[in-house]
Amino acid sequence: MDIVKILCNELNIGEIQVKNTIKLIDDGNTIPFIARYRKEATGGLDDATLRKFYERLSYLRNLQAKKEEVKRLISEQGKLTKEIEEAIEKAETITEVDDIYRPFRPKKRTRATIAKEKGLEPLANIILGQEYKENLLEIARQYIDEEKEILKEDDAISGALDIIAEEISDNAEYRKFIRNITFKEGIIVTKAIKQETSPYEMYYDYKEAVRTIPAHRVLAINRGEREEFLSVKIEAPVEKIISYLEDKIIKREKDKEYLQRAIKDSYQRLIAPSIEREIRNELTEKAQEQAIKVFAENLRNLLMQPPVKGKVVLGFDPGFRTGCKVAVVDETGKLLDTATVYSTAPQNDIEGSKKIMKELIYKYNVDIISLGNGTASRESEIFISDLIKEIEKESGKKIYYVVVSEAGASVYSASEVAREEFPNINVSLRGAISIARRLQDPLAELVKIDPKSIGVGQYQHDVSQKRLDETLKGVVEDVVNSVGVDLNTASVSLLSYVAGINSSIAKNIVEYRERNGKFKDRKELLKVKRLGEKTFEQCAGFLRIPESENPLDNTGVHPESYGVCIKFLEVLGLSLEDVKNRNLSNLDELVEKNGGAEEIAKRINCGLPTLLDIIKEIKKPGRDPREELPPPIFMSSVMEIEHLKPGMILKGTVRNVTDFGVFVDIGVHYDGLLHKSQISDKFIKHPMEVLKVGDIITVKILEVDLRRKRIALSMKDI
Numbered sequence: 001m002d003i004v005k006i007l008c009n010e011l012n013i014g015e016i017q018v019k020n021t022i023k024l025i026d027d028g029n030t031i032p033f034i035a036r037y038r039k040e041a042t043g044g045l046d047d048a049t050l051r052k053f054y055e056r057l058s059y060l061r062n063l064q065a066k067k068e069e070v071k072r073l074i075s076e077q078g079k080l081t082k083e084i085e086e087a088i089e090k091a092e093t094i095t096e097v098d099d100i101y102r103p104f105r106p107k108k109r110t111r112a113t114i115a116k117e118k119g120l121e122p123l124a125n126i127i128l129g130q131e132y133k134e135n136l137l138e139i140a141r142q143y144i145d146e147e148k149e150i151l152k153e154d155d156a157i158s159g160a161l162d163i164i165a166e167e168i169s170d171n172a173e174y175r176k177f178i179r180n181i182t183f184k185e186g187i188i189v190t191k192a193i194k195q196e197t198s199p200y201e202m203y204y205d206y207k208e209a210v211r212t213i214p215a216h217r218v219l220a221i222n223r224g225e226r227e228e229f230l231s232v233k234i235e236a237p238v239e240k241i242i243s244y245l246e247d248k249i250i251k252r253e254k255d256k257e258y259l260q261r262a263i264k265d266s267y268q269r270l271i272a273p274s275i276e277r278e279i280r281n282e283l284t285e286k287a288q289e290q291a292i293k294v295f296a297e298n299l300r301n302l303l304m305q306p307p308v309k310g311k312v313v314l315g316f317d318p319g320f321r322t323g324c325k326v327a328v329v330d331e332t333g334k335l336l337d338t339a340t341v342y343s344t345a346p347q348n349d350i351e352g353s354k355k356i357m358k359e360l361i362y363k364y365n366v367d368i369i370s371l372g373n374g375t376a377s378r379e380s381e382i383f384i385s386d387l388i389k390e391i392e393k394e395s396g397k398k399i400y401y402v403v404v405s406e407a408g409a410s411v412y413s414a415s416e417v418a419r420e421e422f423p424n425i426n427v428s429l430r431g432a433i434s435i436a437r438r439l440q441d442p443l444a445e446l447v448k449i450d451p452k453s454i455g456v457g458q459y460q461h462d463v464s465q466k467r468l469d470e471t472l473k474g475v476v477e478d479v480v481n482s483v484g485v486d487l488n489t490a491s492v493s494l495l496s497y498v499a500g501i502n503s504s505i506a507k508n509i510v511e512y513r514e515r516n517g518k519f520k521d522r523k524e525l526l527k528v529k530r531l532g533e534k535t536f537e538q539c540a541g542f543l544r545i546p547e548s549e550n551p552l553d554n555t556g557v558h559p560e561s562y563g564v565c566i567k568f569l570e571v572l573g574l575s576l577e578d579v580k581n582r583n584l585s586n587l588d589e590l591v592e593k594n595g596g597a598e599e600i601a602k603r604i605n606c607g608l609p610t611l612l613d614i615i616k617e618i619k620k621p622g623r624d625p626r627e628e629l630p631p632p633i634f635m636s637s638v639m640e641i642e643h644l645k646p647g648m649i650l651k652g653t654v655r656n657v658t659d660f661g662v663f664v665d666i667g668v669h670y671d672g673l674l675h676k677s678q679i680s681d682k683f684i685k686h687p688m689e690v691l692k693v694g695d696i697i698t699v700k701i702l703e704v705d706l707r708r709k710r711i712a713l714s715m716k717d718i
Contacts, residue, residue: 003060017043021053030499032481033538037558039609047478066094070101077104099172112166115159118148123156124163127258130251165266177244179275182236186210190221190230200224210234215290216659218283219459234276241267288463295460296475298657299451301693303479306626307441311367315436318372318380320344327432328364333440336364338429343383344376354387370439372406378669385637400634402439403665408449409434417448417493443483448493451476458658483626484556487543488518500538505531521548522559546622551580555617565614567604579618587619630696641668644704649718654695662687664699664713672711674699679715
């Protein structure tokens with residue numbers, strides 16, 4: 001099996017790219033490092049492609065190992081033929097290899113093995129060979145043996161047919177055909193087990209083609225079956241399958257009813273249940289991959305939300321019985337004060353709550369209120385809206401509020417990370433701090449929470465948790481490294497996602513910083529315990545030091561390229577002082593005057609992709625790519641769902657993207673659903689082709705269902 005060739009064809013990339021990338025991975029380089037600093041070797045493969053490359057490489061290597069293992073096992077039985085070896089080599093999936101190995105796998109006692117123990121295998125071979133001229137009953141009579149419980153001819157024939165049925169079931173060629181035709185023409189049928197109101201009512205009498213059923217419906221059906229609301233089966237094209245097997249097996253008319261019996265038994269008893277399991281497993285795996293992909297993309301876009309910098313923020317964690325928790329943080333996220341107000345039921349102390357809130361807002365000159373969107377959010381939004389109006393009327397002070405997702409805030413509150421940050425702050429108040437900070441810098445705050453707890457997906461509990469965890473951590477790692485991390489302010493949680501740095505090294509970095517003060521330059525990292533040359537190579541380019549004397553330490557330029565960068569500046573008649581003083585407004589013009597980037601790259605012996613990255617970085621030292629995205633919508637008044645009318649045009653923020661549509665926050669507490677059919681006049685396969693989490697969009701109200709609190713939206717004809 002030529003793994004390099006397969007990867008070339010599947011990913012549509014060159015052989016040299018594939019070989020270089022495999023070597024970089026095998027040498028222990030991280031995906032973010034390869035994506036950013038080894039573009040010449042990989043041909044510019046991005047982090048998403050590299051992760052796909054890595055997963056596929058791992059699968060193909062596992063497939064190769066499986067092939068070698070199966071060949072060894074069959075060879076040990078003395079049954080490895082040239083044909084079997086060729087079939088194994090041609091197999092493209094682990095399932096195909098398993099099919100080939102099936103006849104040789106040690107079996108539990110089956111009807112066929114029992115028949116073989118009774119000595120009926122020769123009779124099975126005679127029936128299957130179809131070359132006998134005698135009467136089959138006469139032949140079968142020779143196998144009657146009371147001690148073996150073969151009392152009559154039909155007992156012998158039945159046992160022989162059991163052996164034939166198992167042989168048919170074990171045939172890799174037959175199984176491949178049956179699997180393919182069942183997948184292409186099969187129908188998934190679901191029925192109600194109990195007639196109760198449930199989320200699965202649309203599936204109580206439901207049919208859909210196997211090959212077209214979307215991922216979210218597969219996972220919904222699986223859950224309905226698991227919760228014992230649904231029975232699920234696949235209706236296969238049985239007549240075509242039986243006809244195919246008969247054409248393959250039956251060579252003459254004489255006694256064909258016996259083989260027909262074996263074929264029917266083999267399919268119904270052995271093949272059909274097994275193939276149905278395989279297909280449903282395959283559908284589930286694909287559905288899980290799709291759900292994980294959606295979750296990952298939503299998480300990526302959520303983490304890339306622009307930070308709200310330079311603002312004093314009041315975090316408001318709404319609640320009922322135990323009150324609403326309040327925390328004020330300064331422009332850097334430092335905690336200034338906390339409080340608890342009882343603006344909601346059962347206390348409804350509106351005036352007392354306003355008094356406390358005003359004191360905090362005036363004392364710390366709060367700019368924005370960050371409101372969590374959980375329980376009691378609607379009631380709290382009304383309270384905050386009224387409060388803002390009163391403050392503006394009393395003092396003329398302009399203040400706004402933003403509704404933010406509080407997913408994972410409670411997980412953070414009780415975490416070890418939160419205990420270390422705020423050992424003397426009550427658990428319930430830590431959530432309000434998180435809600436305030438996640439407006440100021442969503443990435444820095446959300447990395448403290450298990451990605452699975454952030455809740456921007458669909459059916460996240462129905463997928464492989466190990467696979468979900470690996471994928472989401474990969475997303476966080478890619479985002480953290482694409483944004484860059486301030487080495488002198490980053491938390492252990494944030495540093496742990498930097499390429500090459502694990503949690504223990506992250507702790508060592510913070511301990512070194514606390515003991516020795518701020519890092520003065522990137523080279524100082526090498527003084528950190530257990531941070532060696534390899535780790536430094538992987539992480540250095542992603543860490544920023546704004547205070548460093550060398551301005552390149554505050555860019556994405558890797559230390560290994562500092563010399564190249566200085567040569568480049570010298571060609572243009574510039575120096576590091578110009579980078580430090582940001583005197584590079586005419587940089588593009590100077591590059592063109594000196595022959596263009598490609599010509600300069602040759603002169604200074606540098607790869608063009610590396611030079612283009614250097615140019616981009618030194619133009620804006622300390623650049624944060626998130627700041628180029630639209631900021632969140634700031635609000636000062638609340639609107640009720642009862643105010644909505646069909647035809648109204650509103651601005652909204654995309655909160656979640658699923659396979660079937662997009663949930664949009666339009667400022668009425670209940671997110672509206674923008675079905676994928678209402679996103680564009682053109683056909684789109686998935687909402688992600690057009691929209692992502694955090695997008696600010698204009699929508700039209702199509703329908704408002706007050707009883708079920710559902711809002712239907714459209715982006716068409718606006």
